[in-house]
Amino acid sequence: SDGFKTLDxxxxxxxxxxxxxxxxxAVNITKA
Incomplete structure (x- = not known):
């Protein structure tokens, strides 16, 4: 499944x- 994280x-x-x-x-982490 896809997810997202918001940084500071x-x-x-x-x-x-x-x-x-x-x-x-988490794998394949990329900046949106």
Whole structure:
């Protein structure tokens, strides 16, 4: 699934979520 995170500077970051050994983790992180 796709998600997004807003940083303190207001920069949006897009990333994909994959199931890792310790649970979901963000991968393919790119600045929007």
């Amino acid at each position: 500077e207001g920069q949006k970051v897009e990333f994909d979520v994959e199931e890792g050994q310790r649970g979901p983790q």
